[in-house]
Amino acid sequence: MKNINRLTKWRHLSSLISVIIVILSLAIISVKGFNWGLDFTGGVVAEVTMSPKITASEIQPLMNAASKQDVSVISAGEPGRWVIRYGLPDSVKSIDSTDSNSAVLDVKQVLSPLDNNVKLINSSVVGPQVGQELAEQGGLALLIAMLCILGYLSYRFEWRLAAGSLCALVHDVIFVLAFFSLSQMEFNLTVLAALLAILGYSLNDSIIIADRIREVLILRPKAKTVDVNNEAVVATFSRTMVTSGTTLMTVVALWIMGGEPLQGFSIAMFIGILVGTWSSISVGTVLPEKLGLLPAHYKVEAIPETP
Structure with missing residues (x-):
């Protein structure tokens, strides 16, 4: 009881x-x-390959400085393959905006100090409207x-x-x-x-x-x-x-x-x-x-x- x-x-x-x-x-x-997240706010997703010796802690500072924001760097499952995600500037109102092209960074150029053989596999833009x-x-x-x-x-x-x-x-x-x-x-x-x-x-x-x-x-x-x-x-x-x-x-x-x-x-x-x-x-x-x-x-x- x-x-x-x-x-x-x-x-x-x-x-x-x-x-x-x-x-x-x-x-x-x-x-x-x-x-x-970028799924809801809009942003850029780029997938690159580079030397397997390079780590995310080396990639992130360069991308942060170039985009002036915190960038997500995620391993794609293979050595030297990375998925880089960063948001669009506030000035970009839609994916059809002419500013959307200028918002996409030249990832190969940004990461060139780490590796001259950076390869951009694909890059896509998700606008705020989407x-x-x-x-x-x-x-x-x-x-x-x-x-x-x-x-x-x-x-x-x-x-x-x-x-x-x-x-x-x-x-x-x-x-x-x-x-x-x-x-x-x-x-x-x-x-x-x-x-x-x-x-x-x-x-x-x-x-x-x-x-x-x-x-x-x-x-x-x-x-x-x-x-x-x-x-x-x-x-x-x-x-x-x-x-x-x-x-x-x-x-x-x-x-x-x-x-x-x-x-x-x-x-x-x-x-x-x-x-x-x-x-x-x-x-x-x-x-x-x-x-x-x-x-x-x-x-x-x-x-x-x-x-």
Whole structure:
């Protein structure tokens, strides 16, 4: 009995912490905003090959000085092959602007002090207008995913139980967005892809617990909702920990081995998995209680024999 009471107090305390986290996260996002990547702001991407002896720490100072901004230098996976990314000046308003050609640096000339045999494999320009379209399409994709999940939850569960799962998803997305806002890490398309993946993963955690709650409510119509929720958490806890643990191992391996191009994706997934496991218990079980979920809402009604 004491363990059950402790679990109830822990769940309610964790839900209070979640509310505070969401409020702080929204405040951080509104104040600091995001460090949008070149995918959204527009910029130049150039791929070059040069002597394998040259390192990124030698390339970056020359590119920073020439472009008068921080330039991203990423290994392309082969010795001596680099992907160089830098933003367009504020004066360049669109990819069709005549200023866009002048904004592209002569990378071969800039890097000539390091190597006279620099080869430019390809170079492409992404204008701010295209970046804005990507941002709008990404936001629309996130919205459509949330609406589809809302429709599924409404069909699968009673609205009080569905509301808990949906709010848990919103909680996870807001927390990850706040982390990137606070840390000012680059927010690019890979991070947006991670957010969509987090929605699916967190939904899985929430549905496992919600499905167990529904089963117990049907089997034990006289049970208290608090006791049912506690039983559901205990019954699914080991499965949730195993699933989250193995997934985290994969994400950590991707974080370590994937390098800088996948760093944002890996970090977002790592945080999302942890927060998703937390919210499925703190939000997914407590909110239905506060909304008045009862076994009567899942009471099976007999079909009358006479029409």
